[in-house]
Amino acid sequence: MTGSAPGGGLPRYEIDGRAATAEGMGVLATVNYGHFTAMQVRGGRVRGLAAHLARLDAASIELFGAGLDADLVRARIRHALGDVADASVRVIVFAPDLGRPRELSVLVAVRPPAGMATTPQALRSVPYQRPLAHIKHLGGFGQLHFGRLARAEGYDEALLTGPGGVVSEGAVTNVAFVRPGGAGVVWPDAPCLHGITMQLLEPLLPGAGIPSARGPVRLADIPSYAAAFVVNSQGIAPVSRIDDVTLPVDEALMTTLTGLYASVPWDSI
Template sequence: MTYIEINGSPATADTLRLPALTSYGHFTAMQIRDGRVRGLDLHLDQLRSATRELFDGDLDEERVRADVRHALDAVDARDASLRVYVYWPEDDERATLMVTVRPPQTMPVGPKSVMSVPFVRELPHIKHLGGFGQNHYLTAAHRAGHDEALLTDSQGVVAEGAITNIAFWDGESVIWPDAPSLRGITMALLEPRLPSTRRHVTLADLSSYRSAFLTNSQGFAPVRRIDEVEYTVDEELMGRVSAAYEAVVWDTI
């Protein structure tokens, strides 16, 4: 079950009309544990910057935090998978905030199989709504027996996963693709805590890397293959990733 509040009140048929009929907006997704979240400042910065770019308006940080706390308290949830959506109807003086609360989630266990697809998101630096293309290709990947789709441009340049960021390991550095993409919160938390670098990555380069892993709001997971390229799960690397992730301080909302 998903619990929904809009502007701090339980959703109604009337207030749900806006999110039901528009795809112009943005959101952030977070995992709540004991009323806390990793990277709260990063989530708030993501919401503020996207609101400024899409709507030319400011978003009140304390209002976001208050709405999140209210929704969690309404269902007595200390642990949850939570999203904050931002819309801004014309002629309204402030943004409309929708908070959804679901049971907590973690990245499904096991190394992932990934299928490359010829698609890149529009305005990829924004976690925006209306992602028909990425949903289409993610569905196609699932139907073909894969766990995730890898978005690439017409030249085979790797950007990101459909719902993840991807990183590669060359034995010394974690390589994050240097291409237009969303800098997801988990990626933003791990990048400075690991020996990281940005690099132009193409499909032709995939076999040159020793291993790879995916990140998103649910956590991280190793990659076992991309298309026909097989990877060995580097347990030492994944231990370092896990240690870096676990070292992140949880922020009280």
């Protein structure tokens, strides 16, 4: 097994700056313990690079007791990209030997660029919350399982919920709900991953006249909201339906949100 496709195409997989081998990938295939970040690269640049690097460092400290050098991660990404300017990049951090957890390896997966569907999304609520939800960790069986079931029922994604129908996040997104009467948006405060796109977009909202807050959201509350939207590294999309509740799409708000996100500068890797 080699890490690069023939002719230098995509996908490419490198571990610690070298083409991935079956031996090198073995621990991920059998243990699947680690964490990652996912980003869209355009022209060799990415939005929110500092936030991605901070996420990797913090999770490495929490899971392995050792930080991760930002310059090293950038070098690994640049090497894996090579002459590829536009790509979907995933950076995975793991310990090849869990008996020595502070000795970390960095896997960089380079795949073709992707974008979120901007068409309205239908979400199916499921009774599941991710363990250690604040970490973007490996082993997302629940997300994949419930996401597959949601799509089989004609939905686009699963909406993860906890006891009492408290809303946490989408299977691969953050979700926000729009209060009626121009009262702004609320992001669920249940356990969830604060995604990079959420981190970049949330502080820009008040400056655009959109109050933003975090608070409890329950499935029973959803009919009272004026609209909803989801965000992740691939972009922003409106939500048109959650279970059997139809939500209107606020086109003006979506235009504002996409404009705000487009204003975020791209950082050279």
